[in-house]
Amino acid sequence: MHYGWWILALVLIGAELLAPGYFLVWIGFAAAALGVVSFLIPGISFLAQAVLFAVLALASCFVYWRFVRKIVHERSDQPLLNRRAEQFIGQRYTLDTAIVGGRGKVRIGDSPWLAEGPDLPAGSEVEVIGVNGTTIKVRPV
Incomplete structure (x- = not known):
């Protein structure tokens, strides 16, 4: 056996x-x-x-x-290699879609990412402060 x-x-x-x-x-x-x-x-x-x-x-x-x-x-010399969203923390991006009701979208590279944060108009510059799954948390710069 x-x-x-x-x-x-x-x-x-x-x-x-x-x-x-x-x-x-x-x-x-x-x-x-x-x-x-x-x-x-x-x-x-x-x-x-x-x-x-x-x-x-x-x-x-x-x-x-x-x-x-x-x-x-x-x-590992690249501990965030397979955790792509965490690599964005501390980076600044421009809102692609306005944040309304706490949710909007940020374009990072060629992909839109769901963003959570205070209500802001499209085109605002934001900084990524955290990640929750595939949603990034942002604050205004």
Whole structure:
């Protein structure tokens, strides 16, 4: 039965290449560890294997989330590379659409971005002060 766990580990780690998110690889490590456990303890029941797999998968994801993720982001020379909107904080832009009722649009490059801030007319210069998902928070300059 240990071969099944190792095959699952390879499938999960391989799936990480197709849909990168740095998540499936940790569950794959849990499956590989369970393959080792089931090799060393050949009579372990399937229920015990399933419970142990769930525990190992949660533990490996926790270890990544708590420790490894911080190390990876600290070593990066471009920590905001995949967080495009956060790169705009502190930058100044011109409102493309007036902010009415707290919402408007700012053109950044060739894309319009939803902006939140105080009501301002189109053409006003604003500074990005924060990000909430795909919405940027602005203030007048």
